[in-house]
Amino acid sequence: MRITDRIGLLEHTDGIVPMHERGYRVEDTAYGLTIVCREPAPRDELVTLARRYLYFLAQAQAADGSFRNHLGYDRHWKDVPATADSWGRALQGLGTAVARGPVAAIRGESLARFDSGAQLRSEWPHAMAFAALGATEVLSVIPGHAGARRLLAVAVGIIGEPAGNPVWPWPEPRLSYANASIAEAVIVAGRDLGDDRVVRNGLRMLDWLLSGETRCGHLSVVPAGGWGQGESRPGFDQRPVEVAALADACARAAAVTGDTSWLTGVGLCVAWFLGDNDARTPMLNERTGGGHDSLEPSGRSRNQGAQSTLAMISVLQQGRRVTAAQAARAEAAPSA
Incomplete structure (x- = not known):
């Protein structure tokens, strides 16, 4: 506001x-x-x-x-x-x-x-x-x-097929921004078009991306300059929109497949904003309600622009849904 x-x-x-x-x-x-x-x-x-x-x-x-x-x-x-x-x-x-x-x-x-x-x-x-x-x-x-x-x-045709190389199955030679949106789009297209092969392609892409963007138990996402095969990690500056796309895609994968293990990815995204990241710095500013624009080697940028703040809100929305669903399952579970 x-x-x-x-x-x-x-x-x-x-x-x-x-x-x-x-x-x-x-x-x-x-x-x-x-x-x-x-x-x-x-x-x-x-x-x-x-x-x-x-x-x-x-x-x-x-x-x-x-x-x-x-x-x-x-x-x-x-x-x-x-x-x-x-x-x-x-x-x-x-x-x-x-x-x-x-x-x-x-x-x-x-x-x-x-x-x-x-x-x-x-x-x-x-x-x-x-x-x-x-x-x-x-x-x-x-x-x-x-x-x-x-x-x-x-969209499926424009995005293209995952590459056959298991080391780099992404359909493009370089990761850029909001990458998980690509995988999420393939997943939902396959579901809505009734094509299980396309769904599997999207899940394969997302699984590879999530693995590649996880380092030492926390997210270490693609930096603003992108990332190609063989480039060193971690990279900076990391942008909140990349994390938000990943949270959305993992939540979608869980909804489409019924496999709740995908929700671990949502948890990693929430944790990234709370400070479990390469700079050990919260990207959510609880005093202002804003999201910081980029994660830098020494901390975070001071600016809290539109895209970053919206990305932060988006991730917290997904985290809230996961928490509510987990609470509902626990309440519905029969007592021992």
């Missing part, structure tokens, strides 16, 4: 102070819509945020369904509509709002915006993965939605 004004989510902060002159991004605002709509029984203030984020996305969407990304504080767009990550993140946010929006008006408008954007395709695997995650949300409430199903099928 602190980094949202009457227009949308401000991208950057100086410490905790929003930097208005740096403007807004569709990627962040769409992520904000996703996180707010995932919150169970949101209070009125959060419903207001959801409406504001949705309105921002509506203004960013072109007539053909594509999305701009960067709005200056002067209220002028700094780029042209495209089908890059802003398009993918927007469809993820809109799809989540279709399935979980707190009021009917948000759900209806989000569906119309999703339908427009879902007619397009992107050449970029990450953009298609984000869009696929929105499509699976739509299918959870509208199982016959043809546009969402087509989008999932195309």
Whole structure:
């Protein structure tokens, strides 16, 4: 709430102070819509945020369904509509709002915006993965939605098959950012399209990624500059969005397979934010409520921008769900 004004989510902060002159991004605002709509029984203030984020996305969407990304504080767009990550993140946010929006008006408008954007395709695997995650949300409430199903099928093709090399089974030669979203998109596409082989491909990718991003019992995730085969670890600066993508993917894998061992990955993600990481530094700032932008060798950056704070909230949402599910299972278990 602190980094949202009457227009949308401000991208950057100086410490905790929003930097208005740096403007807004569709990627962040769409992520904000996703996180707010995932919150169970949101209070009125959060419903207001959801409406504001949705309105921002509506203004960013072109007539053909594509999305701009960067709005200056002067209220002028700094780029042209495209089908890059802003398009993918927007469809993820809109799809989540279709399935979980707190009021009917948000759900209806989000569906119309999703339908427009879902007619397009992107050449970029990450953009298609984000869009696929929105499509699976739509299918959870509208199982016959043809546009969402087509989008999932195309996403699988754009992302590609895992490589045959067991040392590097990732479909790309280098890990970059929010990597687990790629694996999660493959998992949900396989499930929703009824293709067990695709599900197994996604699980294989996620298992390899989780193993590679675990070091000495804690997460040591891909740094901002990416990571390739043979490069030394740990790497810095580590970004919260990578951890958030991993938590989402592990929670999804547990839900799809019924294998609760995947929830160990969610626990590692929560622990990373609480300080069980390569710098032994909490990335959650309990005093301000913000998430720090990057984990550095000597600690953490002082800035607490939109993407990092949203990633922190996202991971804590997943951790809360895991804790609630574990408590429910314990209560339901017969006494000895």
